[in-house]
Amino acid sequence: MSEFQQKVHRDLPPTTVWGYNGTWPGPTIEARSGEPINVNWINRLPPRHLLPIDHSLHGAESSLPEVRTIAHLHGACALPEDDGYPEAWFSAHGEHGPKFNPKPSAYPNCQPATTLWYHDHCLGITRLNVYAGLSGFYLIRDAAEEAFNLPKGEFEIPLMLQDRLFHRDGSLYYPKVVNGPPPHSVWIQEFYGDTICVNGKAMPYLEVEPRRYRFRIVNASNARFYHLRLFESDAAGKILNQSPDVPVFNQIGTDGGLLPAPVDLHFLLIAPAERFDIVIDFSEFAGKSFSLQNDAPAPYTMGGQIAAENVMLFKVTKPLSGKDMSSLPETLVPFEALDAASAVRERMLLVSEKERASDGYVEIGLLGNARWHEPITEDPKAGSTEIWSFVNITGDVHPLHIHLVRFQVLNRQAFDVQAYQQTGKVVLVGHPMPPERNERPAMKDTIKSYPGYVTRVIQRFDLPHGTQAVPGQEFLYVWHCHILEHEDNEMMRPYKVIA
């Protein structure tokens, strides 16, 4: 991890960013399922942070070194000491947090082919470290995936979406609250930028051949949701018409790996940290251009902040370099549904915010109505199956992520929020709604928890393959909201798996 300058746009002076191995995003790591690898994360960042720290947030006290990092491999099944626990941070000069592990991180890769991503996870400053540039792709491959004739090589392209604000001199801008009230006079509730960067380039274009491409998309933005559609445009990206005659998105995979069958979509709705593995067939569109446009309100779904529209441009202008031998299979990998009846318990987990009484300003977010430092309340047995039901009484959608596991969405069901606020009881309304077509059957690690709904996920808390554990041994992980401003301000909780 180091600080360097990167050219983000033709018309912008170079931007000082942070990255891994001198690039933002960091290098794409490719691993094979069943073959462990170690990654040695080395901090060579300067002593001063690029962005404004709020020392009143938990874990960001002014007594600590300003620049601290800890990499987390999002979606990986790894032991706690290799998982990038938020208190396992370390500085460039040998200072470190209480959970620090001096050894390289061991990633067992004991999971099927999928799109993972790594990013910083340091307590209290994750939003700033990721915003500065600390994120990258990590792909796991396996024989099942390779048996399909999917587009590969130069026709398989990871796309990391991140919104940013830039000063005229090219430097990154991350706002702080002006004359903010105590206790948080710097922290902002959510960050929204007016410029979408894809793989560290502002509103880029990609020249493609008239053939199939596979795109591995991650929303690595701090808070922004994307609702993406393709529109036919001119070569400069100006939208020509709203014609439905545009390439469709064939979604083949999600957070946890390939779907049982491709799902054809005309839009993609991507919450922070979710991954969409898609195939787009440009073969019928030679000579045309398509603008990838976002129209998701920010915050999602209530709006009120900048809605950045231009994501990137596809220009089908490259000549065909050879016959497209790839195909889109009708079926992919089998889906093993977890039966709700196999769950040993259902946990009702409150997703809430604390507002200041005087003006309703949101001061913190909470999960399970508890702060980060309060005793652990979620303690599943290793190998057991549980249903976690997220009861969202806030006005926003929160993308919730559980470390270690891949879960399945069961359903969403409305509840009476007013009744909850008066009595503390969850009064369900109507029938459960089935998940979206691309949410089930699928393996997920991040799920949209909608306001006024109970969102139910089911998962088995398996430790990494071959873990030697004595009965009663505890394995410490976290679950949290992936809006990074929320995560940094109490919307994260430790949990433990008990052998």
Ligand SMILES: [Cu+2]
């Ligand atoms: Cu949140």
